[in-house]
Every structure is written in C-alpha cells, then in structure tokens.
Amino acid sequence: MVADFSVAEPVLADAEALSAMAQASFCDTFAYRNYPADDLAGFLATAMGPERYAAQIADPAYGLRIVRNLSNEIIGFIKMGPNDLPLVDGDQNDAVRELHQLYLLPAAKGTGMADFLMNWGVEWARAEGARSLYLSVYFENIRAQKFYARHGFVEIGKNPFWVGQTCDDDRVWRRPL
C-alpha cells in the first residue's frame, strides 16, 4: 500500500464519517444508474446510514477497518460479517462469512489499498473459522469484478439487490479460504 495512510478499527465516534464516505463512494460509483432521488435517499439513509454503521461497529460478529489520509479523512473501508447471501455447494452458513462492503474514494483507487483491505478481510474470515467467503457485486461493476477475480473469487449465482423500487442484477461471488 502507498505511504501516508493509516489503518484503524473504527469506533462509534467514526460512524458518522464512515457513513458519509460510504455514501459518497456509492453515489460516485453508481451515479450513471440515475436512481429516482427518493429511492436513492431512502437506500442511503438505511443501508448506509450512521446508525447502521454504529450498530455494526458495536457488534462483534462484524469486522471493520478504515483507512485515513494525512488529513484524517476516511478514504476507504472494508466491512466483513455474517453471511446474508444464498448458499451453494453444500456450504454451511457457520463456515461462511461475507465481505459486505469494500469501498474506496476515487483518489484511493489503484493504490493497492483495496488489496491491503481484502487481505485483512480474508484473514479476519479465516480467524472466524470460515471456509468460504461470499460477496455481492453489480453485474456492470467491471472494475470490482476484475479486482475480485484477481483475489480468487468466481461468480456462483444471483442476488437481486433493491435500491428503492429499482431491482439491480447483482451477482454472488465466492472464494474458498
């Protein structure tokens, strides 16, 4: 990873800034989808709202790491946790963990930060005793898919993903651990 960044486990006081950064990255990545404004606002407020992050920061079933720049701004994070995605191939949920979110701000892309966070997430899942790691990715998110493929994930199924009234064609990807 490039120099001049610091990695930390978020605390409750980080929930607001983490939510703001996650929402900024989501909006930047999916601006072209032109979700109806009410749908997008509702989605961001619930799925990426500060209360959600605060609850997961406080929940030992989740594992998070944030990356800050020299100005102490959060520019990337990973959120690991219990699996909520459909299982395949005889996987048992207690031996599966999910990579729920891996988001960087545009300036942090292509720096190796995502690799650092992914490697941390894989070790977190292994330490939890997981034998498989699942994630969900939008079928048009080619940059993310290339990144996940490089880290050993393959597509195994579909995961309809609702942003308000819009159903996105997300795909489930899996990597053995």
Ligand SMILES: CC(C)(COP(=O)(O)OP(=O)(O)OC[C@H]1O[C@@H](n2cnc3c(N)ncnc32)[C@H](O)[C@@H]1OP(=O)(O)O)[C@@H](O)C(=O)NCCC(=O)NCCS
């Ligand atoms: C997905 C993400 C974490 C990947 O991190 P990254 O630092 O951008 O990853 P990399 O720079 O290593 O790029 C990954 C691959 O995409 C390729 N790529 C770069 N720019 C691209 C573009 N505009 N379109 C398609 N592929 C692109 C890279 O060449 C690389 O390919 P390779 O692995 O075959 O060499 C990061 O892009 C991100 O946070 N995106 C916004 C949020 C998001 O989509 N999160 C994932 C949701 S499921």
